[in-house]
Amino acid sequence: MHASTRSVLFGLFLTASILWATGCGSSDPLRSPSLATMAQPAPDSFDVEMVTSAGTIQLRLYRDWSPKGVDRAFYLFRNNYYEGTRFYRVIDGFVAQFGGSGEADVDSIWRSMAIQDEPVRASNKRGTISFARAGRNSRNTTMYINLVDNTRLDSLDAGGVVGYPPIGRIIGGMAAVDSLNGEYGAAPMRTDLTANVLRAEYPRLDSIAATRVTRMW
Numbered sequence: 208m209h210a211s212t213r214s215v216l217f218g219l220f221l222t223a224s225i226l227w228a229t230g231c232g233s234s235d236p237l238r239s240p241s242l243a244t245m246a247q248p249a250p251d252s253f254d255v256e257m258v259t260s261a262g263t264i265q266l267r268l269y270r271d272w273s274p275k276g277v278d279r280a281f282y283l284f285r286n287n288y289y290e291g292t293r294f295y296r297v298i299d300g301f302v303a304q305f306g307g308s309g310e311a312d313v314d315s316i317w318r319s320m321a322i323q324d325e326p327v328r329a330s331n332k333r334g335t336i337s338f339a340r341a342g343r344n345s346r347n348t349t350m351y352i353n354l355v356d357n358t359r360l361d362s363l364d365a366g367g368v369v370g371y372p373p374i375g376r377i378i379g380g381m382a383a384v385d386s387l388n389g390e391y392g393a394a395p396m397r398t399d400l401t402a403n404v405l406r407a408e409y410p411r412l413d414s415i416a417a418t419r420v421t422r423m424w
Contacts (some may be wrong), residue, residue, distance in 0.1 A: 235351045239294050240320070248274070249281035250423040254378070257289075262383030266336060268375030272329045275322045276314040276338050276346060276374040279381065283348060284418045288313075292414040293405045296396050297389035301357065304339060305415065306349025309402030314348075321347045327370035331360040334381055335373040342366035352384055387413045 234241065248270070255266040270277040283289065288308050296304035309312045323344050331337060335353050338346035343366065351419050353360075353373075360371045377384060388411050405412055 217284075237288055237308065238315070238316065245278070245282050247278075249278045252424055253281060253420055254422040255271050255284045255418055256421050257380075257418045259383060259387075260413045260416070261386045261388075263380050264377060265379030266375050266381050269329075272372045273325050273338075273372040275325055276372060279338075279346070280350075281420070282375055287418055287422050288317075288348065289341045289369075289415045289418050291414060291416075292321070293395070293400075293402070293414045294387045295391075295405060295409070296351075296393050297387045297398060297410060297413075298354075298392060299389050300355055302351040302353055303384055303387050303389075304349065304351040306339065307400045308363075309405075310399075311399075311401045315400070317348050321345050324368050325372050327361045327372045329373045331357040331371060331373055332376075333375040334384075336375050336377070337371045337373045339413075340366065341369065342372070349416070350374075354385065394402050407409055 236244070249268070251270050253268055255268065257266060267275050268280055271286040289305065289311040292305050292307050293309070294303050294305045296302070308317070321344055324346070329335065331353050333353055333356050336350055337353070337360070339349040339351050340346045345366070362370055363390075391409050392410065395405060395412065398404055398408060
């Protein structure tokens with residue numbers, strides 16, 4: 208084989224190896240998440256447009272409030288993880304909670320990719336958004352929006368962890384948040400949260416059509 212040909216082939220092989228190792232190329236960012244990409248810090252602040260069945264909601268996230276939480280949120284929102292998910296726990300006077308991609312195979316991957324706990328640096332006031340959790344180091348994809356001032360969540364000791372750190376706040380569309388369907392209360396939490404099950408058993412739940420990062424700084 209000619210030396211130049213060998214050089215070209217080696218270059219192609221090296222490039223392919225790098226892409227495979229870093230999770231780039233054609234890999235699915237949700238079904239085959241890149242650890243290297245997830246390890247990259249999010250911008251200091253960024254805005255997200257969330258299109259829902261109740262209207263468009265604008266979010267602003269702040270990395271200094273919860274660095275690990277915002278890094279994870281940036282990856283999920285940038286890759287439209289929440290497309291099709293339902294607001295499955297809407298409690299009037301408390302929170303509107305959503306999470307899960309709606310696809311069982313994707314959710315099973317992300318349930319095992321929890322992030323470490325962090326201290327509370329901002330208060331759970333009306334319009335702020337935080338990760339839900341179920342014990343130590345259990346934040347993964349489920350988030351809630353505070354419908355009222357829930358400052359008791361700042362210092363609540365639950366599952367051996369103190370407080371639920373907010374990661375951002377609603378900057379537009381709070382009326383849409385307030386209008387989310389809460390007729391089912393917490394009942395959907397006791398079921399399989401896949402899109403098909405929620406659609407069949409709780410057909411009037413509001414849902415997320417798409418999310419996109421619109422501004423970073």
